[in-house]
Amino acid sequence: MTAVEAKALIKDVNPAQSGGTNLLHILRGVNLKVNAGETVAILGGSGSGKTTLLSLLAGLDLPSQGENWLDGQRLNDLDEDGRAALRAGRVGFVFQSFQLLPGFSALENVMLAAELAGERNAESSARQILAQVGLQDRLEHLPHQLSGGEQQRVAIARAFAGKPRILFADEPTGNLDTVTGERIIELLFELNRAQGTTLILVTHDAALAERCRRVLHLRDGQLHEQEQQVA
Amino acid sequence: MNKRLALRYAGRRLRRITSAGELRVLALAIFIAVTAAAAVGLFSDRMRGALEAQSGEALGADLLVTGREALPADLADAAEQLGIQTLEHLNFPSLVLAGDNTALAAIKAVSPGYPLRGELRIAPEAFSPAATTRDIPKPGEAWADARLWSELGLQTGSQVQVGNLKLTVSAFLEYEPDRGVGFVDLAPRLLVNRQDIADSGLLGPGSRVQYTRMFSAAANSLAQLRKTTDLPPALRWITPSEARPEVRQALDRAGKFLDIAVLAVALLAAVAVALTAQQHGERLRDEIAVMKCLGASRAFVLQAHILSLLLLGAISTLLGLLAGYAGQAVLANLLAGLIQNLDLPAPALGAMIAPAGLAMIMLLGFAAPPLVTASGTPPMRVFQRSAENSGSTSVIWATASLAVLAILGWQTRELELGAYVLAGSAAALILLALITWLLVRSLTGLRHRGGLSWRFGLGNIARRRRRSIGQAVALGLGLLALLLVSVVREDLLNAWQDRLPADTPNVFLINIQSEQLDPLKSFFAARGYDQLRLWPMARGRLVELNGEAVTADSFEDPDTQRWINRDFNMSWSDYIGWDNKITEGEWWGDEADGQAWLSAEEYARERLGIGIGDRMTLQFGPEKIEFTVHNFREVQWDSFQPNFFLLAPPGVIENVPAQWLTSFYLPRDQRSLLRDLMTEFPNITALDLEAAMNQVRSIVDRLVQAVEFMLLFTLLAGLVVLLAAIEGTRGERARETALLRTLGASSRTLQWGLLSEFAVLGLIAGLVAAATAQGIAWLLAVQVFDIPYGLSPGLWLISTLAGAGLVMLFGWLSLRGVLRTPPTRVLQGA
Secondary structure, three states, X not given: OEEEEEEEEEEEEOHHHHOOOOOEEEEEEEEEEEEOOOXXXXXXXXXXXXXXXXHHHXXXXXXXXXXXXXXXXEHHHOOHHHHHHHHOOOEEEEOOOOOOXXXXXXXXXXXXXXXXXXOOOHHHHHHHHHHHOXXXXXXXXXXXXXXXXXXHHHHHHHHHHOOOOEEEXXXXXXXXXXXXXXXXXXXXXXXXXXXXXXXXXXXXXXXXXHOOOEEEEEXXXXXXXXXXXXX | OOHXXXXXXXXXXXXXXXXXXXXXXXXXXHHHHHHHHHHHHHHHHHHHHHHHOOOHHHOOOOXXXXXXXXXXXXXXXXXXXXXXXXXXXXXXEEEEEEOOEEXXXXXXXXXXXXXXXXXXXXXXXXXXXXXXXXXXXXXXXXXXXXXHHHHHOOOOOOEEEEOOEEEEEEEEEEEOOOOOOOHHHHOOEEEEEHHHHOOOOOOOOOOOOEEEEEEEOOHHHHHHXXXXXXXXXXXXXXXXXXXXXXXXXXXXXXXXXXXXXXXXXXXXXXXHHHHHHHHHHHXXXXXXXXXXXXXXXXXXXXHHHHHHHHHHHHHHHHHHHHHXXXXXXXXXXXXXXXXXXXXXXXXXXXXXXXXXXXXXXXXXXXXXXXXXXXXOOOHHHHOXXXXXXXXXXXXXXXXXXXHHXXXXXXXXXXXXHHHHHHHHHHHHHHHHHHHHHHHHHHHHHHOOOOOHHHHHHHHHHHHOHHHHHHHHHHHHHHHHHHHHHHHHHHHHHHXXXXXXXXXXXXXXXXXXXXXXXXXXXXXXXXXXXXXXXXXXEEEEEEEEEOOEEOOHHHOOOHHHHHHHHOOEEEEEOOOOOOOEEEEEEOOOOHHHOOOOEEEEEHHHHHHHOOOOOOEEEEEEOOEEEEEEEEEEEEEOHHHOOOOOOEEEOOOOOOOOOOEEEEEEOOOHHHOHHHHHHXXXXXXOEEEEHHHHHHHHHHHHHHHHHHHHHHHHHHHHHHHHHHHHHHHOOHHHHHHHHHHHHHOOOOHHHHHHHHHHHHHHHHHHHHHHHHHHHHHHHHHHHHHHHOOOOOOOHHHHHHHHHHHHHHHHHHHHHHHHHHHHOOHHHHHOOO
């Protein structure tokens, strides 16, 4: 079954948004098909458009041209609320800058995702998954009372709380030191394996990309596939 | 997305309110507005309830006819024919002597059967248990109320003297149902028997007697009486619903001030709410983007945030209502002196609806629109901070304007007054913005001079020019409220008081007969008062204007009709006092003696439409005299000097029956002079103005205290605006500060930089507030109170210093945490 599919995606940014005078062609016809349960890394340098691609694939934004599907649904047909409804419970995110709600405790951050996914026992499953990421003693802490690594662990717990089918991760270790980053990646892949989630990971870190089943290079606004073996 | 989840989310957000400083300020603003509105609303409601609940008892009858002239004799007959019970009583001010003590009292002379409704309560001695009675004082006896009892140091059996009447105090008057119809009743009461008055010499010409006839019967008989009686214009009917005009008037006036105070609080609070909601909306954008990533719809986001706002508003409103409940008790207590014998009902819970409604208007009108805009934040913002929806600010402005109108309609009983306040505020706001813009612009030159901290601070203002102007205007608004409440009010009061010299007369003598002039002058000369100026006074009625007969019907304006119907108190002199200003023509000298000229007060010109050279014929008893208007004067009526609408030169009205009057300043330690005077000249009425002025002053004091109490809320609301303006930049400053610290700036440099920025902003706001406050004060002084008012350098100094000081203090309090937080934490966005 196809989890994510994109056909001839083009994304242009108009001069007013980019601050320049010429239309910027960020993506120039991206084609992609990701099957359920696959792990895919999208590698690219700064400004290559990988985050833009991620936001299109997750339905956070719409392409200038082309069409794409998420969990079998054509995103071009949906308005913003429709795309949000599609994400609820099916899509999880891990961001480089964690993006935890600052006024909410670790438990509440995770619970909210579970609740939005329609989870009935949101609190107990949130507690459970926070225990899985080793934060059972930090449940009531607010984000600013946690270290960077802990915050990212909360973010991972939140991403998996709604039992998503697809997980998008944007430079998940970008804000962490090497040791913490490695632990976080271990955790991410472990949960991913346990839940059989489709993982699409965007990074500039080739070593991290190697851990995925498929590695795609984003160059000049187009994707180039590189075959590789799972370690 | 269900509603329960939205509610849960809203509840969670609310518990973390401490993490959002601006929400605390928002809650505080609503709390203050609701408290002020509830205090005034509940109090006014109680007063209205009390006044409406008044029955005939408040009049002592079901209907009254009252006036300053003797009542028509046939009125009693007409009433009796209709089977209506009726009685007459007299009311007049007079000095009462007891031993060495004197007091100005309101004498009420009653006949058996008084009152027709309700009952008197008396006690054998002061403050001992009282009992109701159907009696009245026997001839030769008097009943005194508590104030007179203490002012004169009375005991049962004490002798008091009123005019040449000597009376024995036989009871303590605890309660009279119809207390308080007319100003004179604010003085302490002496109740006497009507029979005694005939011999007292107190009712001579020129005395200030209020004649009242009471009626009691079924409503239809009373209606019949009113229909068949043609009342002279100087008299009027009073029904129970019109009782207590003095209370109504005083409260009406106080009510207006209180309303303005509440309106000012509401508008200031609205500014604070709008500012904080704007900041809150901005802050929420990141959170909303994340929620949308997680699958939340815009409707859910909006629902959750509006719910959390409403929950917060509900808590603030509830607390505000509780505080307002206490506030109305303070108001009732402060104004209790004005409300004798008026049983205030308990505060009605229904009166809490309006303040709660005000909170709702503020929440939906000022707080919700920025949230609506923020709820449109696209989820892309999680990757791209600049991603924003194209939410138009014009919607926010339109909603806010509607909300301002709603507040005006909601909070002011008089739309015109509300419109004035709004127009004034708008003008003040524009003025504030304009001056601030000029000042901020002028800072550009100073940006590159001075130390690092100074340049950093000033640079902040210049870099964020629009925001700085907004902040300074908000701060200026808060300071303006502070200044108007404290300094300007004091200034205006002093300016008013300074108008009256220290030796302003405090005693008036009236009722002086022509043959008493010489003995009276000698009496005063013997006591060191040789400058006594005596004014003759004759009563004349206007009968012709330029040779044509005039009556009240010749004029359409009811005020003129009433004025024409009265006798004019007219005097003659070749002297004009400092409190009279000639506005047209010239004052006369010796050449005028015997000329039938007239000097008229401007009021006469307005009412009669006369000019110089017009002829006015006045009738004095049987004699008619035709005068030619020679000049016009403007009289300062509150100078406490004898003054007259019409003056003629000496030698014209000499043969007309006249009385004389005078006024003089009597120092407190020479009050025994009054006693000697009363003994020697019993017919002369001495009006103790000091007592009257003190009564008026005490009423005004209480009203001022009540208004001041409400202005306290204005002051608090001003401070909240200030707080909101500072909190608004907190996040941005925190990031900047952290960044600069990582770049190597020392905490000290940053601290001084921030302080110098705040100091300059405060100075600007203070200057602008002072300029606006002076403008408003000048307008009030010249246009409303008609008193001179000049520049007050103290105000500018206080304002700028207070501005700088307050902003630095609040800024420091708000940001000291930021300066202590490790920069990494700030930069991580935690």
